[in-house]
Amino acid sequence: MKIKSLLLTLLTPLLAIANEEVKTIDQPAEKPATIKVLLERCSEGVLLEARGPYVVYNPENGKRESSGRFDKRFYLHPHEEGIKWGENFRKIYQLQIVPTSPETTFLIDGTQYRGAIEVYNIENRLSIINEVDVESYLKATLSEKVPANLPPNVLDAVAIAARTDAYYHALLNYDAFWHVTKEETGYQGTSLALQNIALDRAIDNTKYLVLTHEEQPFPTAWTEHCGGKTASYASIFRKNTATPEGVTVTIANKKRKESYWSLTVETKELAKLVKTNRITGMDLFVDHTSGKVYATRLRDGTHEEDVDFMTLQKCLGKERLKSNDFTVSIKGNIALFEGYGEGHGVGLCLFSASKIAERGDLAPAILAEFFPHTTLEKMRSYPKAIVSSKKSSFVSPKQKESTKKKARLLHK
Incomplete structure (x- = not known):
């Protein structure tokens, strides 16, 4: 990972201990993001x-x-x-x-x-x-999503990744009435804060630190066990935005066979997903770089219906369809799934990150393994302009402000 330096006394304890260098955006005293x-x-x-x-x-x-x-x-x-x-x-x-x-x-x-x-x-x-x-938003949402037994350095890395994702969504919908919904984020207010003291400490340790790719925050995620390779966010979630490419993860690859799982499902259960009477075949849409499945096509002999992986996993259950690194075969009325790893295979691999942390690596080094061609930055508030030569993700707040129309009225 490209780490640009600008050493300041305001750097967090994490970076002081890590002896890492961070790019800090020069911002006036504005309200926090x-x-x-x-x-x-x-x-x-x-x-x-x-x-x-x-x-x-x-x-x-x-x-x-x-x-x-x-x-x-x-x-x-x-x-x-x-x-x-x-x-x-x-x-x-x-x-x-x-x-x-x-x-x-x-x-x-x-x-x-x-x-x-x-x-x-x-x-x-x-x-x-x-x-x-x-x-505060991170403390309210991450407690339910992150295992409490992760090493402190991995929790630091998760906090930075989650903050990066939040910044991305806020900037993507900068002038919208809202950026995210409570249903899609699991946000239940600040009453859930302090549920995971170690995680709250990680959020405080990494305060205002985000990753940038092509000079701007990007959508990020983490997965429990990547099975040896990660996929880019854009390839699995089908987003037209610039994100770091997936990587080969040696630690997880060595333990790939140990992460094997299988699932047997009656085809009538799959048929219910697309509201048909039967399933005669199932095709997989695969990201060829990582081998991860991002969608499936269910056929009944006459019609076909596409179902993305996240929807399929939600319907079958995460404990059953454990990952999107799988193959499937149908014989008679039985579908057999065989796969490796756990999770959607995007971003930070928690299994591998924990192993990396055991050798003493801190969050910046851990993140560098999974997010290539990124920069770690301290960004207290959103910059007025995010200037990128490629501009493939979103229009900067400054550009939007220059073309801003009169405030919209929601009531007519």
Whole structure:
């Protein structure tokens, strides 16, 4: 991995210990990077409680509409003339409720959130969004996704990869009303923070550190056991964006045979996936560089239906269809899957990373094994412009700002 140097006293303990060098983007003192999570859509109303001081703005014009120094708890709901939350905000169809103290939190139907809350009245239904700093977002989402027994250096690497992915999605949808949804990310507010102390420590150790490829953050992932090779994110998830290529992983390859698994499925179970009576054949769409399956085609003799790997695995179960490194054969009414590894085979291989950590390698060196041609950068806030000669991922925030139209109104 290409590591550019700019040594600063503000570098995190991780990098000081690792004696690694990091490129730091020169940024003015702006608010830390945030991500907008869609919490509710088409809601008739929620119980919203502010715990601590706050200010209410109209995001359409930036006007301050209300404020409070103490707790406030009322049912928030839309009506034909605006939004009501204790007081009535007439002729106002979008509100932004901003904390004025770092201790302020919001409870929505009993779930705790930090950051700002945005509310939109769209045809008498509410859309509710939580804009939260990325560091808090990571602590709230990773606990349920990352094994608690990983070595500290691997947790550091996972934290950097996850932050990179969050930055990518926030920049990709920079001027959208929301960047991700709570369903797709598993975000359940900040009440789940501190569930994994070691993981929270890793997030703090690597604060603001991200990987960049072609000078910008990119979508990332991790897999439990790659079976010897990883695939690029773009090849498996079929995204038209620049991502690091997959790599051959010697450690996992030596243990490939030990990761063998098989699955026997009745074809009628597969038929249910595509709502047909039978399955006569199954074709695989394979990334030829890594050998990973990214989609399948199910045939019933007359019709055919394509199913991507993630959907197939979700339907059959992760404990059964363990990876996308498999072959399949159908005899009669039985489909036999045989494969290696565990997970979708993209990005950081946790099995191999743990072995690398055992020899003393720290997060930067671990990441270099799985994300070639990338740079480790300290990026506290989103830069106004991400300049790339290739520009194959997304338009920079600065370009969007220069062509920005008048703020859109969600209510007509």
